[in-house]
Amino acid sequence: MVATTHEPGLKHAHFQTAGLPALLLLPQLLILLFFFFIPSIRALMQAFLLTDPFGASVHFVWFDNFTALFASDSYRNSIWVTIWFTLAQNVVTIAVALVLAFATDRVVRFQSGYKSVILLPYAIAPVIAGVMWAFLFNPAVGPIAFFIKALGFQWDPNRNGSDAMLLVVLAASWKHICYDYIFLVAGLLAVPRSLMEAAAVDGAGPIRRFSQIALPLLGPTLFFLTTMNFVYGFFETFAIIDAVTRGGPAGATNILVYKVYQDGFVNLDLGSSAAQSVLLMTFALLLTLLQFKYVERKVNYSI
Amino acid sequence: MVERSPILTMICHLVLLGGIVLVCLPLYFAFIAGSLTMEEVQQVPMPWLPGGHFLENLATAWIKADFGQLLLNSFIVAIGITIGKVAISLLSAFAITYFRFRFRILAFWLIFTSLMLPVEVRIVPTYEAVANAALPIQWMADFLNIQGLWEWISGSRIEITLEWNMLNTYQGLILPLVASASATFLFRQFFLTVPEELLEAARLDGASAMRFFWTILLPLSRSNIIALSIILFLYGWNQYLWPLLFTTEKDMATAVIGVKHLIPRSDTEPAWNVAMSGALLVMLPPVLVVLIMQRWFVRGLVDSSK
Numbered sequence: 001m002v003a004t005t006h007e008p009g010l011k012h013a014h015f016q017t018a019g020l021p022a023l024l025l026l027p028q029l030l031i032l033l034f035f036f037f038i039p040s041i042r043a044l045m046q047a048f049l050l051t052d053p054f055g056a057s058v059h060f061v062w063f064d065n066f067t068a069l070f071a072s073d074s075y076r077n078s079i080w081v082t083i084w085f086t087l088a089q090n091v092v093t094i095a096v097a098l099v100l101a102f103a104t105d106r107v108v109r110f111q112s113g114y115k116s117v118i119l120l121p122y123a124i125a126p127v128i129a130g131v132m133w134a135f136l137f138n139p140a141v142g143p144i145a146f147f148i149k150a151l152g153f154q155w156d157p158n159r160n161g162s163d164a165m166l167l168v169v170l171a172a173s174w175k176h177i178c179y180d181y182i183f184l185v186a187g188l189l190a191v192p193r194s195l196m197e198a199a200a201v202d203g204a205g206p207i208r209r210f211s212q213i214a215l216p217l218l219g220p221t222l223f224f225l226t227t228m229n230f231v232y233g234f235f236e237t238f239a240i241i242d243a244v245t246r247g248g249p250a251g252a253t254n255i256l257v258y259k260v261y262q263d264g265f266v267n268l269d270l271g272s273s274a275a276q277s278v279l280l281m282t283f284a285l286l287l288t289l290l291q292f293k294y295v296e297r298k299v300n301y302s303i
Numbered sequence: 304m305v306e307r308s309p310i311l312t313m314i315c316h317l318v319l320l321g322g323i324v325l326v327c328l329p330l331y332f333a334f335i336a337g338s339l340t341m342e343e344v345q346q347v348p349m350p351w352l353p354g355g356h357f358l359e360n361l362a363t364a365w366i367k368a369d370f371g372q373l374l375l376n377s378f379i380v381a382i383g384i385t386i387g388k389v390a391i392s393l394l395s396a397f398a399i400t401y402f403r404f405r406f407r408i409l410a411f412w413l414i415f416t417s418l419m420l421p422v423e424v425r426i427v428p429t430y431e432a433v434a435n436a437a438l439p440i441q442w443m444a445d446f447l448n449i450q451g452l453w454e455w456i457s458g459s460r461i462e463i464t465l466e467w468n469m470l471n472t473y474q475g476l477i478l479p480l481v482a483s484a485s486a487t488f489l490f491r492q493f494f495l496t497v498p499e500e501l502l503e504a505a506r507l508d509g510a511s512a513m514r515f516f517w518t519i520l521l522p523l524s525r526s527n528i529i530a531l532s533i534i535l536f537l538y539g540w541n542q543y544l545w546p547l548l549f550t551t552e553k554d555m556a557t558a559v560i561g562v563k564h565l566i567p568r569s570d571t572e573p574a575w576n577v578a579m580s581g582a583l584l585v586m587l588p589p590v591l592v593v594l595i596m597q598r599w600f601v602r603g604l605v606d607s608s609k
Contacts, residue, residue, distance in 0.1 A: 010400060010401075010407070011497075011502065013506070014401050014402060017512055020513075021407070021410075025395050025398045025399075028394070028395040032414065032417050034478075035422070035432055035479040035482060036417045039425045040425055040428070042428035043428045046427075100319065100322045103314075103318040104319065106311065107312060114322070117322075117327070118326055119597075119601075120326055123537055124541075124586045125543065127541075127543045127559055128559065129329070131562060131578060132333050134566065136329055143348060182601060182605065186605060206311055231421070235423040236423070265426070265427070265548070273426070274427060277427070277428070284420060
């Protein structure tokens with residue numbers, strides 16, 4: 001039956017067939033149930049349980065897993081590592097992407113050629129980006145490592161924690177600049193030409209126009225990108241860490257997601273791993289809410 | 304632009320060239336390393352011009368990592384994820400925007416919530432769910448104490464153990480990644496912009512709901528589907544964490560995992576030349592997809608992130 005009433009998110013003209021919508025939603029909801037909701041609830045339950053590695057005995061321990069986490073040096077270290085890693089990656093990515101987007105917006109010739117090449121890393125798997133950067137900076141054979149040493153600096157990401165951190169930040173940023181770049185190029189394109197022309201008539205130069213007109217208009221885009229960069233840094237850089245440093249040396253690049261994996265699969269500490277999952281979920285929830293509250297529909301994309 | 308300023312334009316070109324160098328540098332060195340012998344690659348400094356052993360290294364990598372099988376797996380998984388995600392998202396978006404039913408808002412929120420829960424954060428429980436997808440039913444049975452009930456009724460003891468192991472299977476690699484809130488919202492957003500008159504006209508012609516979906520809505524969504532498919536193909540091809548966990552058998556792994564196994568560790572011979580040629584081989588399909596479908600790719604990227 002077709003009816004016409006108004007309800008948010010529903011077409012004015014719509015069907016009222018019973019049963020069919022349930023059938024249409026079934027595949028999505030079943031997959032969500034099995035791979036999202038049940039595992040999430042499991043994680044929530046496990047976080048309050050203490051299980052020995054062979055699963056023989058299980059105790060309910062209230063918040064012990066959480067208090068143990070915050071008492072452990074390696075977890076606190078992991079929090080700091082994650083904060084530094086995501087912050088550095090965010091700053092590098094946005095800064096480079098902004099400069100490149102500004103330049104792209106100014107040039108007329110070769111514009112689409114530049115765009116095509118700069119977009120390429122998006123197609124490359126994080127783990128492959130990681131492997132290439134690990135090679136470039138490999139202290140024994142890497143061509144860039146050779147230069148660093150030729151300049152008289154010590155360089156060994158296998159032993160020195162800050163070298164390792166620098167390396168993963170570079171690899172993660174290299175992989176992600178293209179993402180921020182394309183959104184910024186789209187954002188600049190959406191800045192009204194008349195506004196820029198008026199400012200030019202008033203004697204504002206290109207740099208001034210960019211910083212005082214385009215940049216404020218890009219504000220929502222920048223906020224959106226910052227959130228997305230945090231999501232990327234927190235959850236999607238697992239492969240880079242695993243390929244380049246495996247969280248080492250001595251936990252110097254052991255970001256939170258990598259630690260969940262290590263504690264859950266390598267050390268088989270299920271309660272702790274689940275508690276870490278729950279903390280990460282809470283964090284992901286906050287990031288997503290932030291993103292929706294401030295950014296939704298304020299960014300104008302037309303490329 | 305408004306005024307001419309050749310110097311600034313010049314600087315902009317230089318900046319962009321710098322960006323291109325930044326993007327291409329790792330790729331160039333990967334290519335150089337991939338074309339050298341193992342002795343040459345260990346020279347310090349490494350040669351800056353390609354050698355003549357590229358195909359030879361590629362052949363070594365192909366055999367060493369069994370890329371024939373792994374690339375096939377990657378194609379199956381990436382295409383499976385793409386088709387699965389597009390199909391179930393289209394159906395859910397259709398149900399949510401074109402049907403009025405009692406739990407419409409609830410269904411909407413269930414899908415919406417999953418957007419906030421990246422799969423990466425529940426590594427262990429999701430692994431359990433794939434290792435035995437029947438586990439939830441088992442938990443339910445245990446919870447309801449069906450065994451005890453049966454024993455009480457019939458006097459005989461039975462053991463209920465359900466198992467549906469999806470490790471080392473294509474469905475295990477595909478299904479957990481197929482649910483997609485963002486694709487559902489993309490299509491929902493698009494459906495809301497489709498003119499109302501279309502459905503009314505279709506109704507006058509006596510079309511059923513599914514017929515309207517197939518003959519009108521689906522053709523209209525074609526460009527959205529193409530754009531999104533490109534992004535999803537890249538997503539599927541480049542997956543790392545789940546193939547790493549869900550495949551313990553070597554020939555069920557994906558190509559990306561194969562590259563990781565080629566990385567020289569401190570206790571192995573430093574075959575960086577083989578590793579780099581393998582890396583180039585595995586990045587080729589997604590790079591080609593992006594280069595060929597550039598226009599759609601950008602649309603898909605910008606749309607699906609909204």
